[in-house]
Amino acid sequence: MWHTCQFTRHIGGEGMPVTAPEGGRLRSERLRKLKELREQGVNPYPYSFRRTHLAQELQLKYAELPPDTETEDVVKVCGRILNERNTWLFVDVFDESGKIQLFCHKQSLPQTDIERLRLLDKGDFIGATGTIRRTKSGELSVRVTSYEILGKSLLPLPLTWDGFTDVEARYRHRHVDMIINPSVRETLKKRSIAIRTMREFLDARGFFEMETPVLQVEAGGADARPFTTHHYALDIDLYMRIATELHLKRLIIGGFEKVYEIGRIFRNEGISTRHNPEFTMLELYQSYGDYLELMDFTEEMLLHIVEKVCGGPQVQYQGTMIDFTRPWRRVTMRDAVLEVTGVDANAITTMDEARKCAAELGVELQHQETPAEVINAIFEQKVEKTLIQPTFLIDYPVEISPLTKRHRSNEALVERFELFMYGREHANGYSELSDPLDQRQRLEDQARRKAEGNEEAQPLDLDFIEAMEYGMPPTMGIGVGIDRLAMLLTNSPSIRDVIAFPTMKPKEPEGA
């Protein structure tokens, strides 16, 4: 797309020389104005501006000021010009808080300043000094007595009546998207507040935030394909982490009793409205707790965040009310599958029975080796989408949970839950396996399967197993997908909406 190429060339900054492209007429106009400003001795990129008020502060402070009223209150405001009317008589300036109108009348401004207005463009940053007034038509304004350009823009913003809606252009030029579509900033602000609230919640309970390695020799702790990278000095390939689990548990072994990390995770898998190759996950571990206590803890934490960000225990997501009021439903995997499909996991003991059952339900199978894994596949393909309100699915088969403690009353199960909302997995928690001999056996089993070609089976992390042999307390641990939580809290249909700069494939092939 030609227009995108132009953006890429000038904003994308892919190391290409910045030359005026063929047809860069709009940009040329602005370069002309920039030159003219400099010739007049005006620095189009000055160093600072000290404002007295944000736009929103003025709107609140003068909310009662009646129309067609002048004051002598002098203020200084600054922001980006996004609209202009009546040949720069009225100028709409936006700062982070909102809009304030500038009133640039020749009675208040020197002639040179009036003439210089024609060198401004929509998109420029401006700082203005003047008195507060409300116009006849009711718009709160600053009657400008002096102004200065704070940053000249060279590229035109898509400030048209039709808006800026091209999805690809919006994601590739997110800074433009944020300027044109304020909801983008609102969404990212809510995400930020959610994460801040989460930190405050955990810090208030005595947790320590930790930072564990991103670059790893073996990427363990989850079932996923990792990214590979290379360290030149050591001349070794390294993996980007797919989870923080194993290192955080080593911190538990090392004597920390409450730790968490809110960190970027990298998984080399498909991209969709619910998956970005890099995403953010909270993982937390607490000694001496089990998965039952952890479910209570999770309810409390997420409810707190929802109330803080959304003002109540309920959120409207894509037309569906999600209610976080405690307690949340807890259902075993066996019961959930039984309810939806009529299949009783306990009645299926052989792979032949399991395969037949899956085929009847139209469930596709891949690496499944045991009936339990087939039941899990049936759950994922048939039951998961039905879990709309917050639901803890509990008691998973041992085969698919190599890091989880066996169920206290059933050897074939583990003490694990996953939290589902709107048919999507949002969190995964369990009573952490702390028996080193059991752990070694289960990871060896995973390693065998990896060797047999299952790329998502977990590797054998000998450092981790050795650490556990020094002794590990009973521990509860959970991972929470921050991006998906942010989607729910902001009613965002795509994960890309809650990520400032989502992963995009380059427009041109490498080396082109």
Place this chain on the structure above:
RNA sequence: GCGCCCGUAGCUCAGUGGUAGAGCACUCGGCUUUUAACCGAUUGGUCGUGCGUUCGAAUCGCACCGGGCGCACCA
């Protein structure tokens, strides 16, 4: 990885085999000291890229690039 759909001016979109268009934006002019998203004129395009079919391709075919949605994988 698979399926369906999309890519035309800075933005939003028409045009589906016969001279590349509209609105907004930009530039110039007009009018105007309280709203101009006005009026007039101008300007602006390798029609995503390439190869074909054809007298003639934005339009039809094939391949490729990029994107959206759904499926799969997962969080």
